[in-house]
Amino acid sequence: MSVTHFLPLALFVLVSTITPGGATTLATASGAHFGYRRSLPLMTGIAAGLASMAASAAAGLGTLILALPSLQLVMKLVGSVYLLWLAWKISRSGPPHLNAKVAKPTRFLGAVWLLWHNPKGWAMTLGAAASFAALTGNPLQLGVLLGGFFAVGALLSLSLWCLAGLVLARLLRTDAQWRILNSGLGVMLAASIAPMWFE
Template sequence: MTIESLLPLILFALVSTITPGGATTLATASGAHFGFRRSIPVMGGFAFGLGSMACAAAAGLGGVLMALPMLQIAMKTLGSLYLICLAVRIGRSGQPRAAGQMARPTGFLAGVWMLWHNPKGWAMTMGAAASFAALANSPLTLAMLLGLTFCVMAAFSLTLWCALGQLFARTLNAPRQWRVLNIVLACLLVASIIPMWLD
């Protein structure tokens, strides 16, 4: 296996993880409100969640989950409710360090939980498993390859989005500017739910 043979997978994972969505919006909001260091747990949760999801999809679990319509609906509902709660929390927050507002960043387990309740993520990682199966000579090797690739690319992409949030924190000074940013991020987070329900 050469780096040239891995480039299509790396590009697929990069494009899949860097495009705006729920995780990127939360990474941006966390970077703006808490800075990079305090955002590491949630970004780690997102990256690990996506990597473990890719492993599970390559090992066959994704196919089982996608074959059960009631389970898909339950996952969509739980994931949507969680994202709406986070959007409300972001939308109602003010400037960073304002008393009592968003006092705690989202943690590692919440990041993993959010990723695993996203049927679109399962469909995307299952597509990757099918498209890049020829890169590995066994399901276990494919699972490790996809898991590592998606985990690393997600960590890279989320780092960029978190840095963008930090840039917002340095640029915005007035409470009104923060109110606009928080409402925009909350709306983007709610909008990221829509593709989850489109088949």
């Protein structure tokens, strides 16, 4: 199979991971407050969470989750509460802590946990599994393929958003500017919950 067979999958992954949403907002805020290096656990956790969701969707777990409305509701509630808590924390934070040792960015497992509680993410990865199943007849191979593409795509996209946050940290100088940015990021993160409830 030639490389051109994988271009539609690569495009799908790029578009779905780079568009603004909860994960990209978190990466931007983390880059602004903690820098790129300290944001790596968050970004790799999100990428690993998305990759494992894509692999699980290819194996059929996504279908099971989407078939159980009560489980979806619990996932939405838990995910929404966690995202609202993060949005509140971001909106209440002050100037960045790029060199601080005390402040703690979101860690790897917290980012994985966040992704796994997002029914919209399950629907996206299940859609990818259904759309690109023809690339291989083996669910295990499809899981590895989707997981790899989503992991790389998420890391690249989140890195761009994180670096954008880092640039903002270098440009903004006053507490008032930081209050505006942090409030905006908090509102954007809270707003990213709406599509999960109004699909």
